[in-house]
Amino acid sequence: MLSGELIMLKTSHRGKVREFIVNVSEDGFHTDFGIIDLSLLLEKEAGDTVVSHMGQEFTIQRPRMPDFFNHAKRSGAPMMPKDIGPIIAYTGLNTNDTVLDAGTGSGVLAMYLGSIAKRVLSYEVREDFAQLARQNILSAGLGNVEIRCGNIVDEIVTLEERFDVVTLDTQDSKDVIPHVRRVLNPGGFLVTYSPFFEQTKDIRQAIDAAEFYDVRTMEFSEREISFSDRGTRPATARVGHTGFITIARK
Ligand SMILES: C[S@@+](CC[C@H](N)C(=O)[O-])C[C@H]1O[C@@H](n2cnc3c(N)ncnc32)[C@H](O)[C@@H]1O
Incomplete structure (x- = not known):
């Protein structure tokens, strides 16, 4: 070592x-x-x-991303692996990609994306949350994930950089979506995560107005199987509803 x-x-x-x-x-x-x-x-x-x-x-x-997920300090609800996996799979995230992410929260999604992509830029509106996420990212040894403190609704209009994937996990994603096309490379993906139907409907309307294509909203579930002397069945304790994932392409 x-x-x-x-x-x-x-x-x-x-x-x-x-x-x-x-x-x-x-x-x-x-x-x-x-x-x-x-x-x-x-x-x-x-x-x-x-x-x-x-x-x-x-x-x-050698620790891997699930170990950093288990050990990360939490500022709020981080995205769960069952939702992170499909984001990576459906966008085809790869080592050439640059990603714009908001809000950072605990930085869990940003860390997973950073373990694959070339660069991740993530915005968090709260300085204390941004600081905690920076600690998590440092602990995971990721030098390619940058956390900026700022409101993504204001910041996205000032960005000169272009991205292959934009991930939004904020309450005001619908207000960010009209500006996403400008910062996305052709063929790039927009991904939103929203816990409620109402929020998700607003997101769909904003995406339709911004003229993306291949728009899909999905919910992913995880069902662990428990094994015991009494028998084998789906576990009674489980990960319930987390959020809806909407994916759209420029
Ligand atoms: C649910 S958490 C994100 C969790 C994160 N995806 C993770 O995996 O750890 C939402 C975060 O967005 C931040 N936020 C809300 N509105 C924002 C905005 N307009 N710009 C930047 N961050 C924002 C909140 O402070 C909160 O930390």
Whole structure:
């Protein structure tokens, strides 16, 4: 492992998995299970183990986006993986793409997009939320995600940059949509996320007025299957309604 690299330490205690994301450094990392000398990681590879001063063994892994999703600090409701997946799939997001995103919130969607795209620019109207999202993005080691504090309704009209994908997860998306065409590259995608039917209808009207094509609004559901000695069935606790995703193309 290299100095400064982000790694995940996993251990098991009384049948429960505990995990920590840390930077490889010369420091000691304090856990309930003893102090880990992080400089030992310089000699290690993913899959190796390291032992705390209390004798607890930790397995070393490279964290991936779902790990950052689990560890991210939350300012509000972040977008869920079940909704992020279709956004990536339906827009065909790739390593050449630049993305405009708003509002940043906890930065979860921005982080997932940034783990694939060349660049993500995300606007958040609240400075405290923008600051928290910047911390999450730093923790995920993403240097290509820029968070600006500002109201996207005002800021989008001042932007000179062009984007391949625009993602909007704000209450006032309908007021942003009339300006999206100007900042989208030809063939680019607009994606909105809206929790309510009423908001979604306003979004559809704004999209129709702005002359996009291939417009579709979808809801994605997730149903986990539970396995027990009594039988196998859909889990009774589940992710319920989150939001509607509308995708449109320039
Ligand atoms: C539901 S959260 C977004 C969650 C985010 N997509 C994520 O995955 O973490 C909506 C965010 O939009 C911000 N917001 C609302 N209106 C905005 C605007 N006009 N411009 C920029 N940000 C805005 C809110 O402060 C809030 O943090």
